[in-house]
Amino acid sequence: MSFDLNQLIKGKVWKFGDSIETDAINPYYRYPTMEELKQHTMEAYRPEFPKEVKPGDIVVAGRNFGCGSSRPGLVLREVGVAAVVVESVARLFLRNNISRAIPIFMAPGITQIVNDGEVLEVDYPAGIVRNSRTGASVTMRKFPPMIEQIFKAGGLPEFARARYEAELAKQAGSAR
């Protein structure tokens, strides 16, 4: 699924602390199916989260978000989370979001400008994250062009397909 980094995202904030790990996001060894996962994601930190999260909400967290295993955070998208905005993100979680084209933004200082339940605006083209009520904002890190392309393609598997098909076409051309 392609994700347009240039779209504006606005949503209600669920705020979490530092070093939220993939065992909390994706406890697949206790809940192996996506349907079960949706009912339990993040409950280790906020028991009400899986019940009350609404499509369009935004997850804000501290440093080292998604540390731990290489498990992806697909379940967050499945429960409707529109974006994840964090102080910093663990490298495998970041790679997962890039290779699946799931929006994640690194905005140092984010936890200082927004409280749980407030509304946040994410403006990637402007490189800014803003608290709608207070107007306070912080800048976010932009992705290198190559990563932006992966988002545009809809993820790394799609990117791979485009390359594979191009190779096949080339082979067919030279065989002729």
Place this chain on the structure above:
Amino acid sequence: MAMTMAEKLFSRHNLDGTPVVAGDILTARIDGAMCHYHAAEPMMEAAEQAGFKGGLPRVWDPDRVFVLLDHHQPALSQSLADSNAAVRREVERLGITCFHDAEPGISHQMMADYGLMRPGELVVGNDSHTISYGAINSGGIGITRADMFYVLLFGELWFQVPTSLKVVLNGRQPNYPIAKDIILYLAGLYGDDFAGSMSIEYSGTLVPQLSIDSRMCLSAHGVEVGAKLALFPYDDKTREFMKSRTDKPYEPLVADADAKYEKEIVLNVDDMPFMVAKPHQFGNVGPVSESAGVKINQAQIGSCANGRFEDIEIAARLLDGRRVAKGVRLLISPASQQVYLQCLKAGLIEKLVAAGAHVITPGCGICQPKVGFISDKEVCITATTRNFKGRKGSIHADIYLGGPLTVVAAAVAGKIMDPREVFSEL
């Protein structure tokens, strides 16, 4: 230009053939790809996401793909058995030559046992602890499932060259393993992401004394402190280790003397206390005295961090003639069949069983868990990789992390205690 090990690794594997330095983005040539249960359903899912009907159309080099069924072996449920069967079908369909199927064990340990990664290589795995290959000077890097899909098709992947962090370990190796204490100590001092996306390079006077087992523990735990790579220098011990495991040539990574490091950390281990991570984060660390007296229900030694010979040897040595405390479940799981065999031949298993320990089939079973779930309000101390909420079952249980010695002391005392107070011979 003076280079770190990471810069050398990526320069050597850069498809463009040009040298790269920290911060550069490149497409790298992959020497080996380690895949576990992700080889089937998750790969199928990625294929479908991309619009490939019927799954991955090929693997770029069937001899460079290693599939090892570790997380779910032997299958403890119907769905896991079905998932393993799906992996078997995929391996056959794609013609993958290296498949460890019916052999229980942790993928990373089997990669080492069979010499499937070598010094100087760039080896990716869709498991975060692939980083442990740095122990033998191999560029092991954890990647994601969708990344692996790309690798399996083309044998290439994008990376950003990490900055490097020099960790200098000085001091003397005691006659028991301290690798876990070292990494916990550092995580406690500098935080659980002190090496975030960086490459750790170990050096110092302790390093030549460290066994390959200890190096593997330190490298595996690189990911618990955020690292992309955790590399040890190549030395006589590495050469000896590789000698019986591979006859293919390899070219070790050597950092240049004046290479540029982002940071440097120096630790002398001589006065370091035994360290314990308290619930529920890896960086929530203190000396064992801070947790002393906490009653435990379960104690564990195993995983890709601490399931090796020296971890089990120290447990057997100290349990010889002693008993596990009444009511405490001590689970010990060798990291692989090879490690298990090594322990059997050394007479360790008999001592463990006589003392009342459960010896669990090699694999990831006790780590994630598949066996040994704990209940609400129970307490587990474990020499495995993670103490996150729910990692051993209930999210209302407490998990402490410690080295194998600290774990075995707790198992004997029934509560967390300084090993020196439990074992007078130390």
